[in-house]
Amino acid sequence: MKDQEWLAEILQVKDEEKLTDKQKKIIAAAIEIFSEKGYSASSTSEIAKRAGVAEGTIFRHYKTKKELLISIVGPIMAKLIAPFIIRDVDKVLKKDFDHFEDFLRAMIENRREFIKNNLPVLKILLQEIPFHPELKELFMEHIAKKLYERFKRVVEHFQKKGELIDMPSNSVIRLTASSIVGYLLAKYILLPDARWDDEKEIERTIAFIMHGLGAKQSF
Amino acid sequence: MKDQEWLAEILQVKDEEKLTDKQKKIIAAAIEIFSEKGYSASSTSEIAKRAGVAEGTIFRHYKTKKELLISIVGPIMAKLIAPFIIRDVDKVLKKDFDHFEDFLRAMIENRREFIKNNLPVLKILLQEIPFHPELKELFMEHIAKKLYERFKRVVEHFQKKGELIDMPSNSVIRLTASSIVGYLLAKYILLPDARWDDEKEIERTIAFIMHGLGAKQSF
């Protein structure tokens, strides 16, 4: 783990709780080990050892191992959609962006830093969601649903403006999200060691989406 | 587990080994439990119990738990690229497909059934690849690399034909794969319970790719 900016970021979320020095070390160690071996294959004894802490200290602050997982992975979900909540999307639509293209560019730029800084935690989230129904519901109900609703309004706004193709918004969202998530997944997970000309790749991705969904033709 | 066509499919690969009845039950149980709880959280005792077999029987056929995992997940990789190996891609290009579009359609159609029948095993593969270097290398070296090479030749073929945009083949592949994998992931993993008008969604996806990468303009 060369880079530990994510620690600062996740701790910032939890600052209100005034964490002990050892608590911070526990969280840091847990993130490292969970993302290296997966939640189930990680033992509390190993986390304690890497944190330089007695095993009992972990259970003083977290009743169970799963509570430790959720305390790590929960806060990241809120931050994931924060920029879509804080500024109301309607205002964003009417003032800031003349074109869908600009909206996409701003969104990618906005979330890129966040993803880079929180990569290990996002990896854990992605890995564990299928196996923890509480996590899945937390994500689906409070994150995916809201993200979907807001994105849908953006899409329909630009469809009415005649900028986007006349296609069910579900499909527009799926195709747009696939392209963007595909880029992020390739860059950060599949081929993290490859050389990436990020600016060009992002522009290619945006151009691809706009040509694919532009309102030149109908289906 | 309503549908168990995948059992027939994976056993078909292993037929040469003349598996015992109990061996088949072990494999079936292991696939179910691995895909339900993940490899690490699955115990050999539970697998034995669900297979209706003594725990020792598992270790008569597989030295370790990990060997059982690999015996399940390994063969599926070969089948994943089989259609790209059996018929040489060059012949496919020169005879069967006049347009990139037709190639995409045939590829999606071809792999759809396979993915449907092998979903639990593919889920296990996807989940466990990050944590098992042997698996990762097996996949990267023998599957991803070959798939990439062949796909690259297809893309460059249609670029020379003037059908595809003048863009680095890496980016063309990334954008195409994102769109297709995005559709399959959404249909089978993210929203398996939603109603899908598959024919329309596939046509939308292909049209999206062709408009996005068609040779009308250059970058």
Add this chain to the structure above:
DNA sequence: TCCCAAAATGAGTGATTACTCACTTCGATA
């Protein structure tokens, strides 16, 4: 300096883990 609640400790708990092995059962062949 004393005090005390919160923080931290680490030996100890029973349960569960992957895996072993001496033994029994099975089934094809001679």
Add this chain to the structure above:
DNA sequence: TATCGAAGTGAGTAATCACTCATTTTGGGA
């Protein structure tokens, strides 16, 4: 039908698991 290697068994093993708790250490206010 007798034989023999492979298939199957299940009690047993040491190690490790998440978690507990009586006890000690710590740090800030009086």
